[in-house]
Amino acid sequence: MFQQLSLFELDTNDHVKCFYRKIQQSGFDYQEIDIGDITFKAGQMETVHRWYRLTPSYSPSLVRFFIKEFQIDRNHFVLDTFSGRGTTSIECQKHGIESLGIEVNPLLQQVGNKSLTWDTIYLDLFKQYLTEVSGSIEKFTQSSIEEVVDYFNTRIPIIHNVFRWWKKPILKDLIICREVMLQPTYEAIRDYVWIALAEACLDCANIHRNHPTITFDDDHQREIDVFFEVEKNLKTIRDDLMSLERDEISFSELGRIELGNSTQNLQQHVNRPVDFVITSPPYPNRYSYVHQTRPQLHFMEVLERVAEATEIDLQAIGGTWGRATSILQKELIEVPTEIEPYLCYHEELKNKSILMCNYATKYFLDMWNHIKHIKEIKASNFQGAYIVGNSRLSGVDIFTESILGKLFQHEGFEVERIVSFRKRGGKKRLYETAVCVKS
Numbered sequence: 001m002f003q004q005l006s007l008f009e010l011d012t013n014d015h016v017k018c019f020y021r022k023i024q025q026s027g028f029d030y031q032e033i034d035i036g037d038i039t040f041k042a043g044q045m046e047t048v049h050r051w052y053r054l055t056p057s058y059s060p061s062l063v064r065f066f067i068k069e070f071q072i073d074r075n076h077f078v079l080d081t082f083s084g085r086g087t088t089s090i091e092c093q094k095h096g097i098e099s100l101g102i103e104v105n106p107l108l109q110q111v112g113n114k115s116l117t118w119d120t121i122y123l124d125l126f127k128q129y130l131t132e133v134s135g136s137i138e139k140f141t142q143s144s145i146e147e148v149v150d151y152f153n154t155r156i157p158i159i160h161n162v163f164r165w166w167k168k169p170i171l172k173d174l175i176i177c178r179e180v181m182l183q184p185t186y187e188a189i190r191d192y193v194w195i196a197l198a199e200a201c202l203d204c205a206n207i208h209r210n211h212p213t214i215t216f217d218d219d220h221q222r223e224i225d226v227f228f229e230v231e232k233n234l235k236t237i238r239d240d241l242m243s244l245e246r247d248e249i250s251f252s253e254l255g256r257i258e259l260g261n262s263t264q265n266l267q268q269h270v271n272r273p274v275d276f277v278i279t280s281p282p283y284p285n286r287y288s289y290v291h292q293t294r295p296q297l298h299f300m301e302v303l304e305r306v307a308e309a310t311e312i313d314l315q316a317i318g319g320t321w322g323r324a325t326s327i328l329q330k331e332l333i334e335v336p337t338e339i340e341p342y343l344c345y346h347e348e349l350k351n352k353s354i355l356m357c358n359y360a361t362k363y364f365l366d367m368w369n370h371i372k373h374i375k376e377i378k379a380s381n382f383q384g385a386y387i388v389g390n391s392r393l394s395g396v397d398i399f400t401e402s403i404l405g406k407l408f409q410h411e412g413f414e415v416e417r418i419v420s421f422r423k424r425g426g427k428k429r430l431y432e433t434a435v436c437v438k439s
């Protein structure tokens with residue numbers, strides 16, 4: 001079913017050759033497979049997955065690929081330790097397979113968890129909610145945002161430069177949508193409205209939305225219609241719930257996503273040995289998930305204090321911003337001698353940039369901790385697929401998959417193979433690979 005391709009034949013670019021040579025040199029078996037688009041875009045066309053757009057997420061077809069490869073069935077238990085918007089758990093639930101996701105970012109944890117409730121009983125409430133929102137927006141047309149905030153006894157989001165993120169009339173309508181959602185009448189559909197609103201509040205912000213990273217778009221002339229965005233998102237959710245098969249609906253809440261840090265003890269999260277991990281940790285680059293979800297973290301009132309964003313960023317693997325980055329900038333992180341030989345970027349990168357070198361080193365130390373904790377919860381026939389990407393920091397190649405493979409071996413796992421999928425993004429030297437391990 002899956003077409004095998006030789007990327008050597010497809011692309012003569014030197015970076016391509018260097019990339020595959022590196023995997024071969026590291027002594028791992030590797031395989032090149034094309035299963036089509038494995039990026040978030042493919043998920044935007046699939047029921048439930050499309051409720052929330054997270055550009056670094058992988059495609060549901062990638063999860064299906066591993067469900068088939070590993071022969072996962074309904075007796076098994078699957079873990080996704082870096083759950084994002086919940087692609088692994090949503091797909092497992094569609095297959096009737098129990099799963100658990102762990103996610104450090106509370107916005108994404110809630111998005112994932114709420115995406116696993118599939119209930120068609122109260123769909124009529126969607127219409128009632130939209131009618132009430134439309135009436136309230138009309139009622140407050142002439143009111144200021146401050147008056148609306150007073151009326152609902154709420155507050156303006158505590159994000160810095162709030163009116164740069166949202167124009168006042170837009171934020172006023174978003175707040176009306178949120179406060180109507182919180183009324184007891186809508187409790188039965190609140191999770192769905194919450195997702196629709198979490199998505200809409202970013203679409204209604206003054207930012208460029210077609211980039212993986214969010215940046216201000218101050219001078220845009222877009223017409224923003226809050227009601228239209230929320231209505232559109234709710235319609236997608238309603239259509240998807242109605243198109244789910246009866247047995248898929250019966251699997252509702254078979255999976256769940258918990259808030260947690262996967263570099264720490266995982267025993268508190270699981271109540272049975274883990275048969276499989278299908279996951280995608282962040283990549284060793286500067287992308288901070290907390291930074292990228294800040295407007296929603298604040299608008300959806302997931303954070304109570306401004307400083308909480310930094311606290312989460314400090315716990316997360318991968319990119320950081322603001323204060324968390326200043327902390328990393330200081331002294332070169334010491335590498336424990338037992339894993340020093342694996343971190344082949346270190347010598348060159350430490351002379352180019354202490355911050356970049358620390359980014360990479362912290363990343364691998366965090367992943368090493370994670371692997372140690374996976375050892376404590378795995379079943380005897382454990383298999384795992386870790387989808388990772390290579391990166392380039394200050395001109396130095398970071399061969400994430402090879403280093404991760406070495407760390408797994410170091411902890412006693414067998415690296416069965418490294419599967420390389422096709423290139424990611426437009427840049428020729430960036431790849432997505434799966435490090436396939438077993439116990």
Ligand SMILES: C[S@@+](CC[C@H](N)C(=O)[O-])C[C@H]1O[C@@H](n2cnc3c(N)ncnc32)[C@H](O)[C@@H]1O
Pocket residue numbers: 054056057058059081082083084085086087088102103104105108260261262263279280281282283289290315316317318
């Ligand atoms: C590449 S994304 C996962 C995307 C996911 N596969 C999907 O399809 O939506 C990596 C995720 O790991 C999360 N993360 C980062 N550090 C973490 C940690 N220490 N523990 C748990 N999750 C973490 C990030 O917040 C992010 O959502």
